[in-house]
Amino acid sequence: MNSLLSLRNVRAGYGRAVVLPDLSLELKEGEALAVLGRNGAGKTTMIDTIVGVTSQFGGTICLGKRRLSDLGPEQRARAGLGWVPQERNIFRSLTVEENLTAIAIPGAWNLKRAYELFPRLQERRLNLGNQLSGGEQQMLAIARALMLNPKILLLDEPTEGLAPIVVDDILKILLKIFKSEGMAGIIVEQHARRILRLVDRAIILDRGTIVHAATARELLEDDSILEDHLTVKKKVHAPRQTL
Numbered sequence: 001m002n003s004l005l006s007l008r009n010v011r012a013g014y015g016r017a018v019v020l021p022d023l024s025l026e027l028k029e030g031e032a033l034a035v036l037g038r039n040g041a042g043k044t045t046m047i048d049t050i051v052g053v054t055s056q057f058g059g060t061i062c063l064g065k066r067r068l069s070d071l072g073p074e075q076r077a078r079a080g081l082g083w084v085p086q087e088r089n090i091f092r093s094l095t096v097e098e099n100l101t102a103i104a105i106p107g108a109w110n111l112k113r114a115y116e117l118f119p120r121l122q123e124r125r126l127n128l129g130n131q132l133s134g135g136e137q138q139m140l141a142i143a144r145a146l147m148l149n150p151k152i153l154l155l156d157e158p159t160e161g162l163a164p165i166v167v168d169d170i171l172k173i174l175l176k177i178f179k180s181e182g183m184a185g186i187i188v189e190q191h192a193r194r195i196l197r198l199v200d201r202a203i204i205l206d207r208g209t210i211v212h213a214a215t216a217r218e219l220l221e222d223d224s225i226l227e228d229h230l231t232v233k234k235k236v237h238a239p240r241q242t243l
């Protein structure tokens with residue numbers, strides 16, 4: 001299958017600080033990739049760099065044959081990146097339906113399909129963004145990104161801060177989007193095992209560098225890799241010397 005997204009030797013960060021020293025990555029059509037890593041590993045920075053809201057110091061990012069590196073975030077969204085940031089940037093003073101239609105790009109994803117996937121949003125269609133629960137806001141953020149008819153959906157910690165029952169709902173919806181609909185995507189997630197069932201492959205980042213890449217199945221079958229790279233190691237204190 002053809003490469004849909006490619007990052008070649010990307011160097012990026014915030015202001016003048018480099019967080020990703022040299023990142024290379026390929027995503028194929030229809031492929032879903034999880035980005036794992038401890039706090040501060042650079043997962044959000046990677047997504048932010050792809051969508052164009054960090055400083056990119058070097059390397060290239062291409063969507064198909066189109067070079068994204070010189071485009072701003074809005075142009076990248078129009079080129080095919082559907083971004084669901086950690087802070088779920090929905091319009092709080094617009095209704096659910098206005099949120100969905102305000103920035104929509106015509107295509108296979110339309111209001112009818114969005115409501116089929118998220119019946120809860122149809123029930124709440126006339127409520128304002130700020131009247132929604134956290135889970136409903138997350139659903140709206142995902143549905144809004146789909147209404148851009150993206151080539152790739154980029155999700156930054158889609159289950160963060162949600163009640164367990166809502167997490168299950170969101171995971172079921174993501175499973176449909178990636179496994180049944182065959183959407184390509186990149187999902188940042190703190191809870192590795194939670195997300196590995198939805199994706200094809202995963203990378204593990206540490207200090208902005210890919211330290212492990214594997215299929216989701218390999219990671220699910222071998223606990224030691226996740227253990228080694230993701231658990232927070234306790235400091236072993238040497239016994240105090242006494243005089």
Ligand SMILES: Nc1ncnc2c1ncn2[C@@H]1O[C@H](COP(=O)(O)OP(=O)(O)OP(=O)(O)O)[C@@H](O)[C@H]1O
Nearest residue numbers: 014017019037038039040041042043044045046190
């Ligand atoms: N806006 C910013 N300005 C400067 N440095 C930042 C900014 N955002 C993040 N960083 C730094 O970049 C590094 C990577 O952070 P990033 O948020 O990408 O990690 P992460 O893997 O997503 O972690 P988390 O799971 O905690 O969100 C950290 O050292 C962080 O302090």
